Amino acid sequence: MATIELNIYNLVNFQSIPPDWPGGFWWHWLFFTVVIIGFVLTMVMGVIYIERRGMARMQSRLGPNRTGPFGLLQPVADAIKVLLKENIVPDAADKLIHWLAPVVAFAPALMIFAVVPFGNGVLLADLNVGILYVVAISSVSTVGIFMAGWGSSNKYSLLGAMRNVAAVVSYEIPLVLAIVGVVLISGSLSLNQMVVAQDVPFILLQPLGFLLFFAAGCAEINRSPFDLMEADSEIVAGFHTEYSGMKFAMFYLVEYAEAVAISAIIATLFLGGWRGPILPPWLWFVVKVIIVFFAMVWTRTTLPRIRIDQLMAFAWKFLFPMSLFNLFITALQVLAGWPTELVWAMIIVNFAVMAILVLVWSKLFFKLGRGRIEV
Amino acid sequence: MLTNYGYIGLFLIAVVLFTLFMVIIPIALRFLKIVPHNPNPIKNSTFECGMETIGRTWVQFNFHYYFYALIFLALDVLVVFLYPWAVNLRALGFASFVAVIILVAIILVGYVYAWKKKVLEWK
Numbered sequence: 158m159a160t161i162e163l164n165i166y167n168l169v170n171f172q173s174i175p176p177d178w179p180g181g182f183w184w185h186w187l188f189f190t191v192v193i194i195g196f197v198l199t200m201v202m203g204v205i206y207i208e209r210r211g212m213a214r215m216q217s218r219l220g221p222n223r224t225g226p227f228g229l230l231q232p233v234a235d236a237i238k239v240l241l242k243e244n245i246v247p248d249a250a251d252k253l254i255h256w257l258a259p260v261v262a263f264a265p266a267l268m269i270f271a272v273v274p275f276g277n278g279v280l281l282a283d284l285n286v287g288i289l290y291v292v293a294i295s296s297v298s299t300v301g302i303f304m305a306g307w308g309s310s311n312k313y314s315l316l317g318a319m320r321n322v323a324a325v326v327s328y329e330i331p332l333v334l335a336i337v338g339v340v341l342i343s344g345s346l347s348l349n350q351m352v353v354a355q356d357v358p359f360i361l362l363q364p365l366g367f368l369l370f371f372a373a374g375c376a377e378i379n380r381s382p383f384d385l386m387e388a389d390s391e392i393v394a395g396f397h398t399e400y401s402g403m404k405f406a407m408f409y410l411v412e413y414a415e416a417v418a419i420s421a422i423i424a425t426l427f428l429g430g431w432r433g434p435i436l437p438p439w440l441w442f443v444v445k446v447i448i449v450f451f452a453m454v455w456t457r458t459t460l461p462r463i464r465i466d467q468l469m470a471f472a473w474k475f476l477f478p479m480s481l482f483n484l485f486i487t488a489l490q491v492l493a494g495w496p497t498e499l500v501w502a503m504i505i506v507n508f509a510v511m512a513i514l515v516l517v518w519s520k521l522f523f524k525l526g527r528g529r530i531e532v
Numbered sequence: 533m534l535t536n537y538g539y540i541g542l543f544l545i546a547v548v549l550f551t552l553f554m555v556i557i558p559i560a561l562r563f564l565k566i567v568p569h570n571p572n573p574i575k576n577s578t579f580e581c582g583m584e585t586i587g588r589t590w591v592q593f594n595f596h597y598y599f600y601a602l603i604f605l606a607l608d609v610l611v612v613f614l615y616p617w618a619v620n621l622r623a624l625g626f627a628s629f630v631a632v633i634i635l636v637a638i639i640l641v642g643y644v645y646a647w648k649k650k651v652l653e654w655k
Contacts, residue, residue, distance in 0.1 A: 186539055190546045243568045244558055248576045249585075260551045267547045271540055281543060282536035289615060290540075310590070311578050323597060326604045333611045340618040398579055402567070403558040407551075466653070469600070473652045477607075477643075481636065484614070488629055491621055 239406035254308030259407035262301025266414035276438035309399035317395025327472035332373035334480035352430035
């Protein structure tokens with residue numbers, strides 16, 4: 158009994174428990190399962206509010222402001238609405254796949270948070286292959302989205318799903334290569350170890366890596382300007398054209414849960430995760446996640462949607478060569494011992510390298526396409 | 533270490549149950565007559581902006597996906613090999629760096645060839 162009380166005390170105080178602690182296993186699991194699911198759902202509601210209000214202000218609108226103070230209850234009202242709506246399944250659809258698609262798409266988005274640290278050692282499972290696990294599990298959502306497009310038996314849905322697969326396949330490579338840069342500096346794959354290694358936030362040591370990861374991450378989760386799979390001006394609503402009611406809400410949830418997940422990964426890899434002065438670690442983490450998400454909203458309101466050929470060319474001819482350059486430059490710097498000894502030199506050199514590479518390759522990008530961007 | 537994978541496995545079960553629960557709520561509410569359920573042939577037809585669907589939906593698709601998938605496969609395998617190297621770079625030293633450059637160069641020959649053959653252009 159005494160052990161259990163001690164464990165609860167430790168958990169409430171956000172302290173790490175050795176996983177071999179007798180009796181601690183189940184408490185640890187239960188606590189973090191509830192916390193992670195609650196955290197994701199709350200954050201999704203929060204970021205939906207931030208996105209709608211922030212985007213509205215950027216477009217000189219007011220945004221939702223009728224439900225509750227400042228429209229804060231709008232996500233709750235939406236949730237109740239979709240819960241009570243009729244569920245329509247088309248006759249031509251593949252019923253089973255149509256039903257299972259939201260489940261397959263949503264589970265991976267939650268699974269990512271199993272390895273994301275909320276404080277020093279405060280995470281569900283400190284896998285020593287953490288970031289590899291994130292990369293692997295985040296791709297599974299695509300299967301769910303393709304199931305949705307295929308099972309709907311609608312040409313628009315199928316087009317949207319095919320575009321999604323093409324985008325994910327293309328942007329996976331720069332995404333993963335941008336992570337290798339961080340792995341080189343931190344010397345570990347565990348997300349907690351990466352945060353511990355960040356005496357200087359890696360965004361300063363890896364500015365190019367951050368940009369690549371941000372662009373590729375936005376494309377992976379199909380945020381605008383890369384949201385071709387649900388381009389409403391071309392293919393109605395893409396893969397979720399035939400979904401209504403709660404199952405549509407699930408896809409809406411997936412979209413934002415993935416956005417939160419990518420923001421959390423960016424905050425952990427590049428912005429120092431839970432580290433920061435004065436405030437408690439979990440609050441720093443939440444603040445950083447919201448800052449990254451706000452940057453995504455900003456990109457969305459600033460840039461127009463791109464064409465499918467531009468999408469593919471951007472991944473294969475711009476991001477991929479850049480990520481290789483970034484990888485080898487970082488590897489040389491690590492071999493020269495810069496991350497530990499010459500941090501300031503590394504920051505200056507890497508910012509200069511980023512500026513030069515982006516400018517030169519953008520010029521090349523135009524030239525190779527004879528004035529057209531798409532080559 | 534196995535404990536951590538135990539956490540992941542149990543968490544997967546919890547997450548799948550939670551997701552299924554969320555999908556099943558409206559079905560339960562339908563039996564309580566809270567959620568309406570009035571299907572008719574027009575409502576259940578495929579949505580295509582008012583047009584009748586012509587032909588089958590599950591048609592064959594652009595062959596271009598195949599090339600992208602092939603290049604993706606080659607590069608992804610390469611990237612997986614880069615991870616163990618990246619973790620241990622400090623211990624492995626400069627020789628491993630040269631070895632990785634050679635490995636990447638071999639794959640890059642294929643990449644450049646694909647670019648020259650205009651495989652990377654979406655048509």
